[in-house]
Amino acid sequence: MATAFALTYPWLRVRRITPKRRLPPLDDARRYCLGAGRWRSWYRGFGVRRGDVCRGRPSRTTHARTAPDDQAPGCRGMRNSGNSCYQNSILQCLNSVPEFVEYVRGNASWREEARVGPKLTRVFDDIWSSERGSVISPEEVQNEVVDVVDGLTRGAQEDAHEFLVGLLNALREEGSRNISSPQYRELDERSDHTIQAKEEWQYAQEWNNSPIDDIFGFQIHSTISCPSCGKTSHRFEYATEIQVDIPQSDTTTRLDDCFREYTKAEVLDGYSCSECKKSVKALRRSGVYRFPKALVVVLKRFTSEWDGFSLKVGKVPTPVEIDKDCVDMSMVSSKWGVAGEGVDSGGPGAYDLVAISNHFGSLNFGHYTALGRGVADQEFREFDDWCVRNVDQRGFQCDGAYILFFTRRDDNGI
Numbered sequence: 001m002a003t004a005f006a007l008t009y010p011w012l013r014v015r016r017i018t019p020k021r022r023l024p025p026l027d028d029a030r031r032y033c034l035g036a037g038r039w040r041s042w043y044r045g046f047g048v049r050r051g052d053v054c055r056g057r058p059s060r061t062t063h064a065r066t067a068p069d070d071q072a073p074g075c076r077g078m079r080n081s082g083n084s085c086y087q088n089s090i091l092q093c094l095n096s097v098p099e100f101v102e103y104v105r106g107n108a109s110w111r112e113e114a115r116v117g118p119k120l121t122r123v124f125d126d127i128w129s130s131e132r133g134s135v136i137s138p139e140e141v142q143n144e145v146v147d148v149v150d151g152l153t154r155g156a157q158e159d160a161h162e163f164l165v166g167l168l169n170a171l172r173e174e175g176s177r178n179i180s181s182p183q184y185r186e187l188d189e190r191s192d193h194t195i196q197a198k199e200e201w202q203y204a205q206e207w208n209n210s211p212i213d214d215i216f217g218f219q220i221h222s223t224i225s226c227p228s229c230g231k232t233s234h235r236f237e238y239a240t241e242i243q244v245d246i247p248q249s250d251t252t253t254r255l256d257d258c259f260r261e262y263t264k265a266e267v268l269d270g271y272s273c274s275e276c277k278k279s280v281k282a283l284r285r286s287g288v289y290r291f292p293k294a295l296v297v298v299l300k301r302f303t304s305e306w307d308g309f310s311l312k313v314g315k316v317p318t319p320v321e322i323d324k325d326c327v328d329m330s331m332v333s334s335k336w337g338v339a340g341e342g343v344d345s346g347g348p349g350a351y352d353l354v355a356i357s358n359h360f361g362s363l364n365f366g367h368y369t370a371l372g373r374g375v376a377d378q379e380f381r382e383f384d385d386w387c388v389r390n391v392d393q394r395g396f397q398c399d400g401a402y403i404l405f406f407t408r409r410d411d412n413g414i
Contacts (some may be wrong), residue, residue: 072376079385083157091141093354096354110175159302197234244262246320252319253320299320303316322356327352
């Protein structure tokens with residue numbers, strides 16, 4: 001929870017909802033969550049909106065919840081050590097990606113100087129080996145990531161996306177198969193873009209050679225078309241996530257609508273064509289060319305705009321309706337992608353939703369939770385720090401959905 005309230009009303013002492021020294025057993029966690037209702041009412045009396053209170057805040061996803069009588073292996077709550085909800089959310093999401101769990105727990109080979117990877121392995125081992133009702137303390141890996149990532153501060157309210165990127169980058173470096181850095185070289189554009197895509201993919205793999213890249217790495221295809229001479233330039237880039245806009249609406253939008261925004265043509269005014277040497281309004285399109293085993297989709301919840309005097313930041317509140325099974329990723333596929341070139345990949349394939357990192361509240365006073373599909377039983381649960389709750393298994397309409405994690409149904413991603 002951010003400290004805006006304490007700064008506004010320094011003469012008030014706000015009672016902690018959680019005890020300082022001893023965390024409640026998970027069986028009793030729901031009693032703390034329900035008992036926090038009187039504090040939510042007290043906060044709202046001072047203008048704090050429902051959903052802005054971190055601990056004990058009810059979910060704002062539109063599905064029923066029941067407190068679980070049992071927990072599957074690998075489904076445990078996490079202690080909030082102070083503004084660490086954004087870290088807990090990401091760790092719970094990654095714990096719902098089967099390939100990631102398998103790697104971190106069983107197949108990881110970290111470098112001798114590794115700092116983050118070994119600690120993450122210990123945390124995940126605790127999650128999977130602890131008894132039902134346990135609450136995991138992941139501070140050691142969280143603090144390590146904060147220390148190695150520029151811009152993150154211990155105990156501060158930070159962005160979950162920055163933490164995810166920093167964590168995966170650290171794991172890529174610590175698990176890299178490269179003994180030395182590859183040799184840099186320039187790659188020319190080919191007349192046959194399928195050959196160009198293959199060359200650039202092989203070159204990207206030389207630099208991004210780790211088990212994390214095997215799981216999350218993929219290739220984006222961008223084209224720029226000149227309306228004057230008709231020349232189309234092709235560019236292929238390595239990526240581990242896609243970021244999509246949320247169409248603003250007074251009601252609800254679907255994830256498909258966000259995908260359409262991603263592949264929509266963008267006008268480049270003043271583009272200098274290398275073929276006809278003219279300055280034109282070219283069209284730029286992007287799409288996924290090679291698909292990964294696990295696809296991370298970042299919804300652009302947060303906005304920034306320069307008004308000539310200052311940078312205005314805000315948040316897009318539009319709820320997004322998300323299907324949880326058999327999500328068709330062809331909507332984000334490049335039309336020249338592997339499916340259209342006969343490459344043995346089966347095309348984009350169907351993906352299943354496995355996790356959502358949610359952000360509720362405002363930029364200055366917010367809270368992160370996670371929805372995760374259990375690797376052991378394939379059941380979705382809500383993870384709100386130490387609180388773990390069952391959820392409706394049909395689908396989700398979330399006004400806080402921020403980072404989505406999908407896994408490919410077939411196992412022949414390239």
